[in-house]
Amino acid sequence: xxxxxxxxxxxxxxxxxxxxxxxxxxxxxxxxxxxxxxxxxxxxxxxxxxxxxxxxxxxxxxxxxxxxxxxxxxxxxxxxxxxxxxxxxxxxxxxxxxxxxxxxxxxxxxxxxxxxxxxxxxxxxxxxxxxxxxxxxxxxxxxxxxxxxxxxxxxxxxxxxxxxxxxxxxxxxxxxxxxxxxxxxxxxxxxxxxxxxxxxxxxxxxxxxxxxxxxxxxxxxxxxxxxxxxxxxxxxxxxxxxxxxxxxxxxxxxxxxxxxxxxxxxxxxxxxxxxxxxxxxxxxxxxxxxxxxxxxxxxxxxxxxxxxxxxxxxxxxxxxxxxxxxxxxxxxxxxxxxxxxxxxxxxxxxxxxxxxxxxxxxxxxxxxxxxxxxxxxxxxxxxxxxxxxxxxxxxxxxxxxxxxxxxxxxxxxxxxxxxxxxxxxxxxxxxxxxxxxxxxxx
Amino acid sequence: xxxxxxxxxxxxxxxxxxxxxxxxxxxxxxxxxxxxxxxxxxxxxxxxxxxxxxxxxxxxxxxxxxxxxxxxxxxxxxxxxxxxxxxxxxxxxxxxxxxxxxxxxxxxxxxxxxxxxxxxxxxxxxxxxxxxxxxxxxxxxxxxxxxxxxxxxxxxxxxxxxxxxxxxxxxxxxxxxxxxxxxxxxxxxxxxxxxxxxxxxxxxxxxxxxxxxxxxxxxxxxxxxxxxxxxxxxxxxxxxxxxxxxxxxxxxxxxxxxxxxxxxxxxxxxxxxxxxxxxxxxxxxxxxxxxxxxxxxxxxxxxxxxxxxxxxxxxxxxxxxxxxxxxxxxxxxxxxxxxxxxxxxxxxxxxxxxxxxxxxxxxxxxxxxxxxxxxxxxxxxxxxxxxxxxxxxxxxxxxxxxxxxxxxxxxxxxxxxxxxxxxxxxxxxxxxxxxxxxxxxx
Numbered sequence: 001x002x003x004x005x006x007x008x009x010x011x012x013x014x015x016x017x018x019x020x021x022x023x024x025x026x027x028x029x030x031x032x033x034x035x036x037x038x039x040x041x042x043x044x045x046x047x048x049x050x051x052x053x054x055x056x057x058x059x060x061x062x063x064x065x066x067x068x069x070x071x072x073x074x075x076x077x078x079x080x081x082x083x084x085x086x087x088x089x090x091x092x093x094x095x096x097x098x099x100x101x102x103x104x105x106x107x108x109x110x111x112x113x114x115x116x117x118x119x120x121x122x123x124x125x126x127x128x129x130x131x132x133x134x135x136x137x138x139x140x141x142x143x144x145x146x147x148x149x150x151x152x153x154x155x156x157x158x159x160x161x162x163x164x165x166x167x168x169x170x171x172x173x174x175x176x177x178x179x180x181x182x183x184x185x186x187x188x189x190x191x192x193x194x195x196x197x198x199x200x201x202x203x204x205x206x207x208x209x210x211x212x213x214x215x216x217x218x219x220x221x222x223x224x225x226x227x228x229x230x231x232x233x234x235x236x237x238x239x240x241x242x243x244x245x246x247x248x249x250x251x252x253x254x255x256x257x258x259x260x261x262x263x264x265x266x267x268x269x270x271x272x273x274x275x276x277x278x279x280x281x282x283x284x285x286x287x288x289x290x291x292x293x294x295x296x297x298x299x300x301x302x303x304x305x306x307x308x309x310x311x312x313x314x315x316x317x318x319x320x321x322x323x324x325x326x327x328x329x330x331x332x333x334x335x336x337x338x339x340x341x342x343x344x345x346x347x348x349x350x351x352x353x354x355x356x357x358x359x360x361x362x363x364x365x366x367x368x369x370x371x372x373x374x375x376x377x378x379x380x381x382x383x384x385x386x387x388x389x390x391x392x393x394x395x396x397x398x399x400x401x402x403x404x405x406x407x408x409x410x411x412x413x414x415x416x417x418x419x420x421x422x423x424x425x426x427x428x429x430x431x432x433x434x435x436x437x438x439x440x441x442x
Numbered sequence: 443x444x445x446x447x448x449x450x451x452x453x454x455x456x457x458x459x460x461x462x463x464x465x466x467x468x469x470x471x472x473x474x475x476x477x478x479x480x481x482x483x484x485x486x487x488x489x490x491x492x493x494x495x496x497x498x499x500x501x502x503x504x505x506x507x508x509x510x511x512x513x514x515x516x517x518x519x520x521x522x523x524x525x526x527x528x529x530x531x532x533x534x535x536x537x538x539x540x541x542x543x544x545x546x547x548x549x550x551x552x553x554x555x556x557x558x559x560x561x562x563x564x565x566x567x568x569x570x571x572x573x574x575x576x577x578x579x580x581x582x583x584x585x586x587x588x589x590x591x592x593x594x595x596x597x598x599x600x601x602x603x604x605x606x607x608x609x610x611x612x613x614x615x616x617x618x619x620x621x622x623x624x625x626x627x628x629x630x631x632x633x634x635x636x637x638x639x640x641x642x643x644x645x646x647x648x649x650x651x652x653x654x655x656x657x658x659x660x661x662x663x664x665x666x667x668x669x670x671x672x673x674x675x676x677x678x679x680x681x682x683x684x685x686x687x688x689x690x691x692x693x694x695x696x697x698x699x700x701x702x703x704x705x706x707x708x709x710x711x712x713x714x715x716x717x718x719x720x721x722x723x724x725x726x727x728x729x730x731x732x733x734x735x736x737x738x739x740x741x742x743x744x745x746x747x748x749x750x751x752x753x754x755x756x757x758x759x760x761x762x763x764x765x766x767x768x769x770x771x772x773x774x775x776x777x778x779x780x781x782x783x784x785x786x787x788x789x790x791x792x793x794x795x796x797x798x799x800x801x802x803x804x805x806x807x808x809x810x811x812x813x814x815x816x817x818x819x820x821x822x823x824x825x826x827x828x829x830x831x832x833x834x835x836x837x838x839x840x841x842x843x844x845x846x847x848x849x850x851x852x853x854x855x856x857x858x859x860x861x862x863x864x865x866x867x868x869x870x871x872x873x874x875x876x877x878x879x880x881x882x883x884x
Contacts, residue, residue, distance in 0.1 A: 001806060003460045006528040010459070013532050014452030017539040018445045031551055036578065038555035046563040050808035053529075056801075060536070064798070067552030071542045079549065084541040086448040087495075090455050094502070096534050096752055097459040099526040100513045107521065109473055110509030113480035121488040136478065146588065157643055177623035180645055197770060201599055203622055203645040310538055311794055328639060352753055356506070359498070364443060366492035 001053070009053060016057070017089070021072065029075040033067050080248075080276050085308035087364040091357035092310055098353055108353070115144055115355035122303065122315055122358065125282045125367055129294045132317040142317040143324070144354045148275035149194030151300035151316040154324065156185060156198045156240055159269030159297070161327035163239035166267070180204060184231050185240035188219045188254055190247040192273065198242075205236070217250050219243065221258030228266055240269045243296075245289060246277025253277075253289060260295020272299045275314075279306035283371050285405060297323070308373060309361050313354055379406040381436060388432045395425045443495070451495060458499070459531070463514065471517040475509050522690075522718050527750040529806040533799035534752055540795055550795070557586055557797040564745065564757055564800065567724045567809055571736045574759040584759040585766070586796045590717035591636030593742035593758040596766065598627060598640045598682055601711030601739070603769035605681035608709070622646065626673050627682035630661045630696055632689040634715070640684075647678070659692050661685065663700030670708055682711045685738075687731060688719025695719075695731060702737020714741045717756075721748035725813045727847055739765070750815060751803050755796055821848040823878060830874045837867045 001009065041063045070076060072084050102111030116134050119142025123133050134141030145151045164179050180203065187195045189208040199206025209224055211217045228238045241263050243254040256272060263270040272293065278301020280286040293299060300316040303309040318324055365373065372378060386399055386408055400407050410429075412422070443451065483505045512518060514526050544553030558576050561584025565575050576583030587593045606621050622645065629637045631650040641648025651666055653659045670680045683705050685696040698714060705712040714735065720743020722728040735741060742758040745751040760766055807815070814820065828841055828850055842849050852871075854864075 001528040003464050003528075006531075007456060007460045009528070009532055010456030010535070011453045013535050014449060014456065017452070017535060018449045020539055022445050030548075033551050035547060035551070036555070038552060039559050039578065042559065044562075045566050046804040047808045048810055050811055051805040053806060056529075056805050064552045064556070067550070067555060068540060069542055069548065069550040071540075071550070079543070082541055082543050084539070086443040086445075086451070087498075089448075089535070089538045090451055092538050093452070093455050093459060093531070093535060096531045097462055097526070098510060098513075099524055099752060100511055101521070101524050101753060105477060106472075106511065108509070108511040108513070109475055109477070110480060110506045113478070113509060114506070117481055117484065120486075124487050136481065160645075177619075177645075181619035181623065200770075201643065203602075203619075310541060311543060328642075362488040363493040363498050364495060366489045368490055369492055 005053075012057075016060075021084075024070055024073050025075075027065070027068075027070050027073060029070050029073040030078075031067050031069060038063060038067055081305050082311050083304045083306065083308050083313075084310055085361060085365075087360040088308060088310040088357040091360035095353040095356045100353060102353065111353045111355070114353075114359060116141060118355040118358040118362070119143065119315060119317065121362055123317055125370075126278075126290065127281075127287055128299070128317060131294075131319045132299065134321075139321060140317065140319045141321055142315055144312075145300070145314040145316050146312045147194075147314050148192070148273055148300055148302055149197070151298075151314055152192075152195050152242055152271065152273055153198040153201060154316070155242070155269065155271035155298040155300070155318075156202050156204070158318075158323045158327040159185075159240040159271070160202055160204060162269065162323055163237065167237070179237070182235065182237045183239050184236045185242070186224060186227065186238070186268075187242040188217075188244050188247065188252070190217045190249055190252050191242060191244050192248050192275070195242050195244075195273070204240075207231075211252065217247060217252035219254040219259060221255055221262055224259055225262050228262070228268070238266060238268050240271065242271045242273055245272060245274035248276075251277060256292030256295065258292075260292045264295050269297045270295055272296045274299070274301040276302065276305050278315075279303065280374050282307075282367065283374050286374075303358065306374065307361070307370060308365065309357050313357065379404075381440065382406040382408060385429075385433055385436045388436060389429060392428070392432070394428055447495075454499075458502075463526075466512055466515050467517075469507070469510075469512050469515060471512050471515040472520075473509050473511060480505060480509055523747050524753050525746050525748065525750050525755075526752055527803060527807075529802040530750060530752040530799040533802035537795040537798045542795060544795065553795045553797070556795075556801060558583060560797040560800040560804070561585065561757060561759065563804060565759055567812075568720075568732065569723075569729055570741070570759060573736075573761045574741065576763075581763060582759065582761040583763050584757055586754075587742070587756040587758050588754045589636075589756050590634070590715055590742055590744055591639070593740075593756055594634075594637050594684060594713065594715055595640040595643060596758070597684070597711065597713035597740040597742070597760075598644050598646070600760070600765045600769040601627075601682040601713070602644055602646060604711065604765055605679065609679070621679070624677065624679045625681050626678045627684070628666060628669065628680070628710075629684040630659075630686050630689065630694070632659050632691060632694050633684060633686050634690050634717070637684050637686075637715070646682075649673075653694065659689060659694035661696040661701060663697055663704055666701055667704050670704070670710075680708060680710050682713065684713045684715055687714060687716035690718075693719060698734030698737065700734075702734045706737050711739045712737055714738045716741070716743040718744065718747050720757075721745065722816050724749075724809065725816050727844075728816075745800065748816065749803070749812060750807065751799050755799065821846075823882065824848040824850060827871075827875055827878050830878060831871060834870070834874070836870055 042059070071082050100108035100111055102108045102115070105112045120133050120135065123142055130138070132140045132142070145154065160180070160183060163183060164176060167174060167179050168176070184205040184207055185199055186207050186209055189210055196206055207227065209219050209227060211219055224241065231238055241259065243256050243259055245253050245256070260270055274281070274290070277289070281290045298316060298318045300314060302314045304311040304313040362370070382399070383406055386397070390396060397408055397410055400409050484501070513524050542550035542553055544550045544557070547554045562575050562577065565584055572580070574582045574584070587596065602622070602625060605625060606618055609616060609621050610618070626647045626649060627641055628649050628651055631652055638648055649669065651661050651669060653661055666683065673680055683701065685698050685701055687695050687698070702712055716723070716732070719731070723732045740758060740760045742756060744756045746753040746755040804812070825848055828839070832838060839850055839852055842851050
């Protein structure tokens with residue numbers, strides 16, 4: 001395929017993608033196939049001679065689509081959202097064409113630098129403490145990881161390295177393996193399974209902190225404090241705590257304002273995993289959920305979940321870049337270059353030009369556009385909905401204002417109200433809400 | 443940006459990409475910028491209100507391109523190749539639109555199944571032993587990783603898990619940390635720095651096996667055998683050896699036919715890292731370099747380096763999928779589904795629909811097209827070159843046939859030949875070769 005054909009095929013593919021996304025609602029969201037369905041539909045081996053491009057495209061509907069779980073169908077409510085926006089797709093096309101691997105500054109300065117600056121942009125949107133912003137002189141900053149699982153592991157490894165160094169500094173004769181075997185990390189019993197796996201990979205104890213339904217499954221400061229004391233009494237070395245803001249099962253928020261000071265006092269690395277919920281913190285009304293971030297050593301959320309930046313783009317910040325760089329430092333000659341290390345730039349091995357899609361998305365939406373997407377509706381929409389409800393005269397409610405948000409209050413008032421009335425009311429509200437939403441400009 | 447605008451912008455982007463790649467030769471391959479160049483060119487914060495798409499596109503040349511190291515410039519000879527082909531780019535566009543995360547079969551059956559089948563296709567192209575092919579009943583199979591570094595680490599962790607289980611099976615009372623602290627892994631002193639880093643991450647000893655220039659920097663069986671004996675005598679437990687086929691500094695090939703049987707006898711996991719060189723094994727004349735693969739537990743190379751499949755696509759095979767699955771198993775309820783595990787499908791966390799680009803590339807090029815790309819020239823080209831050389835009558839040489847390849851022999855014959863004659867001859871040969879290459883159809 002030469003450039004001329006690519007121009008043609010590329011434009012056809014753009015239309016195919018646009019058609020797919022425009023009509024995705026008509027597809028069955030979860031495929032009706034049995035394991036092994038695909039193997040019988042295609043040859044056992046790669047063709048010796050080239051197939052035609054037409055044949056390949058035909059096979060998208062014949063072979064692939066019947067087995068696709070459509071994550072971008074409006075009927076998809078499984079797992080978690082994965083972002084998919086046109087600006088991000090355009091940026092990804094460009095990134096694929098530039099096709100540089102940004103494992104060092106010299107490998108592609110634009111790639112490394114844009115990543116640092118975009119992480120600053122996003123950090124400022126989140127109103128992260130200054131410590132997490134790289135700027136021109138900061139000690140901290142952000143780096144893009146592939147997934148939150150990666151970020152959790154990277155933070156854990158950096159914490160392990162810091163802990164071992166601290167202990168060796170005061171007791172240089174102690175064997176390193178003897179230290180590692182005493183280390184203990186903590187996370188909520190509600191934390192994502194990748195947190196436990198990070199402990200397995202790093203070969204350290206990972207203890208689950210019990211949570212209660214009555215506390216909305218949030219880790220309490222008192223529980224952590226007690227576990228730390230018991231473990232220290234047993235000769236163990238607490239070194240890492242992974243807090244979750246928005247757990248996978250029930251979106252629980254650990255109490256980081258309580259937990260942070262405990263970690264700081266005990267010199268325990270606090271990592272905050274806000275994989276899914278984190279995007280919402282760009283809205284002032286949700287930002288309080290991130291209070292306590294000032295106590296953390298590292299923080300991560302997935303812009304590729306809810307911030308319209310296509311996978312992969314898991315954004316991670318640390319207060320001290322040197323903690324991360326120090327933990328993974330390797331120094332082969334073939335990676336040396338003139339501007340080796342102002343200590344400013346660091347990025348991961350498998351780093352394509354991922355910051356390009358942040359840049360496109362942040363600019364094409366603007367902060368306001370992104371906030372609107374998180375809110376999925378403005379005060380005006382809620383006002384219109386209330387008017388529509390009350391004009392219908394079937395049910396009646398009144399509004400209130402909470403932190404600047406126009407909220408529809410639904411109060412159970414009459415002695416005569418039964419469950420069936422509430423169900424009816426809810427049905428009416430959803431129906432009207434749907435009408436209002438459909439009248440919105442796209 | 444709605445679908446209508448995306449159709450327009452997508453097509454413009456296809457042209458922008460085509461223009462970029464058509465004219466890449468005119469760009470300076472290594473950028474002339476200083477660290478920090480980019481920050482001053484763009485605002486300190488994300489815009490509140492959206493920027494126009496036109497402004498973003500203008501900034502590609504103003505902000506990004508001056509800082510890009512052009513990996514696809516024909517003048518780029520640094521690091522290693524990173525694949526970039528039109529079929530792969532088209533597949534990536536589609537993958538971005540489908541935007542599914544294939545961490546389990548149910549998360550997108552097509553994604554998981556195509557990956558398994560494409561890894562079989564590629565395994566058969568490489569003539570891997572049957573053990574590494576999944577098929578419908580195999581115990582082994584392939585999985586796509588992001589990078590060779592990841593594959594090395596995954597293999598090391600699986601090996602660590604297997605070793606610990608084997609020891610616990612015969613000595614159930616032994617504490618696990620006591621085992622880990624005795625484990626020892628090996629790799630060449632020429633191995634990529636990520637192998638050493640894998641040892642750091644997993645918290646195990648990683649010993650470098652010395653190599654000699656006289657052995658072309660290849661690890662010798664005798665050296666490994668001696669180190670194993672010494673380490674066992676010292677109470678350590680050898681458990682992992684990472685062999686390299688094609689080292690980063692000098693493309694050295696470890697002697698796996700010697701090393702493999704030693705590892706098998708000692709129950710040491712042998713992983714083969716052929717990150718760069720591996721693609722060439724699809725040509726029968728290079729396949730002998732992979733002899734000894736039958737002794738390996740796992741094998742990896744980067745299709746994204748030299749096999750025209752855009753980054754990331756690091757292809758890894760194991761003889762026993764259960765070794766990998768067992769080492770990372772987690773079982774949260776939210777990932778359970780009806781077809782949980784025939785044991786057949788496994789893939790990594792950060793798995794987009796990466797097999798799509800393998801499928802597009804393998805079909806649009808065909809095996810022959812891929813082999814031609816590795817060879818970058820056919821017997822016919824070499825014959826034409828020889829004719830051209832001899833017709834010029836300035837120098838004279840004769841051909842030979844080696845394993846089906848038409849080879850130009852350059853023998854030093856005359857007593858009167860000095861260095862300057864050889865330099866002159868070489869200059870002529872390169873000049874004529876260049877002419878011949880330029881006359882080829884693209």
